[in-house]
Amino acid sequence: MDCLREIETDGNSNPIQISRLALDIGGSLIKLVYFSRDSGDHEDPLNDSVRISNGVNGRLHFAKFETTNINDCLQFISANKLFFGVTIHLKATGGGAYKFSDLFKEKLGISLEKEDEMDCLVTGANFLLKAVNHEAFTYLNGQKEFVQIDHNDLYPYLLVNIGSGVSMIKVDGDGKFERVSGTSVGGGTFWGLGKLLTKCQSFDELLELSQRGNNRVLDMLVGDIYGGMDYSKIGLSSTAIASSFGRAISNSNELHDYKPEDVSRSLLRMISNNIGQISYLNALQFGLKRIFFGGFFTRGHSYTMDTISVAVHFWSKGEAKAMFLRHEGFLGALGAFMSYERHSLGDLMVNQSVQIPVDASSSTDTNYNPLERDLNETESMQCSVYQA
Ligand SMILES: Nc1ncnc2c1ncn2[C@@H]1O[C@H](COP(=O)(O)OP(=O)(O)O)[C@@H](O)[C@H]1O
Numbered sequence: 162m163d164c165l166r167e168i169e170t171d172g173n174s175n176p177i178q179i180s181r182l183a184l185d186i187g188g189s190l191i192k193l194v195y196f197s198r199d200s201g202d203h204e205d206p207l208n209d210s211v212r213i214s215n216g217v218n219g220r221l222h223f224a225k226f227e228t229t230n231i232n233d234c235l236q237f238i239s240a241n242k243l244f245f246g247v248t249i250h251l252k253a254t255g256g257g258a259y260k261f262s263d264l265f266k267e268k269l270g271i272s273l274e275k276e277d278e279m280d281c282l283v284t285g286a287n288f289l290l291k292a293v294n295h296e297a298f299t300y301l302n303g304q305k306e307f308v309q310i311d312h313n314d315l316y317p318y319l320l321v322n323i324g325s326g327v328s329m330i331k332v333d334g335d336g337k338f339e340r341v342s343g344t345s346v347g348g349g350t351f352w353g354l355g356k357l358l359t360k361c362q363s364f365d366e367l368l369e370l371s372q373r374g375n376n377r378v379l380d381m382l383v384g385d386i387y388g389g390m391d392y393s394k395i396g397l398s399s400t401a402i403a404s405s406f407g408r409a410i411s412n413s414n415e416l417h418d419y420k421p422e423d424v425s426r427s428l429l430r431m432i433s434n435n436i437g438q439i440s441y442l443n444a445l446q447f448g449l450k451r452i453f454f455g456g457f458f459t460r461g462h463s464y465t466m467d468t469i470s471v472a473v474h475f476w477s478k479g480e481a482k483a484m485f486l487r488h489e490g491f492l493g494a495l496g497a498f499m500s501y502e503r504h505s506l507g508d509l510m511v512n513q514s515v516q517i518p519v520d521a522s523s524s525t526d527t528n529y530n531p532l533e534r535d536l537n538e539t540e541s542m543q544c545s546v547y548q549a
């Protein structure tokens with residue numbers, strides 16, 4: 162279970178005061194974002210509309226659950242009192258906000274206020290790119306480098322959200338976007354096919370397997386077809402993949418004759434490369450040079466990001482740049498969280514001085530390395546909430 166087991170305390174063993182919770186219920190994962198006031202604030206914790214004259218300091222917390230484990234999520238929300246008795250409306254996005262609406266009402270007495278998924282993805286991405294230092298980074302040939310975002314030169318960009326499926330959204334400003342394409346070959350494909358082909362019981366197991374695999378066992382290379390030579394006339398080296406899984410046709414081997422790690426590696430490479438190429442083609446069509454990849458598929462996983470980056474770099478001849486986001490899987494939930502300010506809580510603004518996320522459990526964690534931290538562990542970021 163990928164979640165906070167116990168709500169954090171404020172360091173004096175007092176449960177932290179939760180004042181806002183939003184959900185993104187997707188085809189694979191449920192993502193939660195909630196804001197907790199620092200204990201020093203003398204706000205009425207039951208007041209779900211923050212009446213403040215200046216910044217309320219606190220933390221944004223992030224947690225996720227597999228959608229198949231939705232009852233664990235309900236239990237977590239209930240056990241940790243992530244909503245107050247007087248708060249019977251929670252912002253939610255993703256298909257699950259419709260599919261599980263009755264379940265939330267029945268189990269927790271909560272009405273889910275639906276927010277459009279594409280709206281939330283774009284709002285979440287714009288928020289992170291503007292408000293969080295060290296949010297976006299490039300990853301190519303094993304090198305990870307944070308990108309300094311110029312707020313005055315952010316738009317337009319292509320947002321590629323790799324979730325169960327993939328949405329490709331041209332973003333021209335706050336609330337100005339168009340979903341220009343998508344593909345059903347996404348994170349759910351890797352996880353679903355990978356599960357069938359390797360018998361892995363979890364995504365993490367499948368991902369770990371891929372790290373040990375060799376895609377050349379199953380992938381047919383140009384050199385396999387051209388007798389070890391390059392096909393230089395069209396710019397393909399002998400080591401370029403000509404056909405994913407193509408080598409499986411040329412012998413009597415069955416699935417059980419292949420190592421699951423090699424299967425996982427080739428599958429990850431095939432899907433990542435495919436998404437990278439389709440993303441580039443959409444960026445080309447709309448003259449976009451920057452492509453930000455969101456969604457939990459990438460998981461900050463080096464081989465996944467490297468494959469996507471190489472695909473974008475190769476096909477664009479270096480013209481387009483693939484960038485990744487530290488809070489990749491929480492774009493929708495953050496967007497839903499931000500929608501409170503639009504509809505029900507006046508003009509709340511999250512200030513721009515949000516620090517690099519720190520571990521929820523120990524903000525003084527001296528081992529915390531923002532460049533290396535796996536975002537899939539529980540995490541929070543310090544921020545202040547203002548009423549404009
Ligand atoms: N712990 C995990 N459990 C399941 N899938 C995961 C996990 N971590 C990463 N993934 C990948 O992320 C995808 C879901 O990404 P997400 O952005 O949450 O999309 P959705 O909104 O469709 O759930 C999964 O299909 C899988 O490929």
Ligand SMILES: CC(C)(COP(=O)(O)O)[C@@H](O)C(=O)NCCC(=O)O
Pocket residue numbers: 186187188189255256278323324325326327328342343344345
């Ligand atoms: C339907 C969805 C927007 C749902 O989002 P998700 O839960 O996958 O994050 C997404 O799965 C998608 O865009 N699928 C691809 C549909 C297409 O072929 O464009």
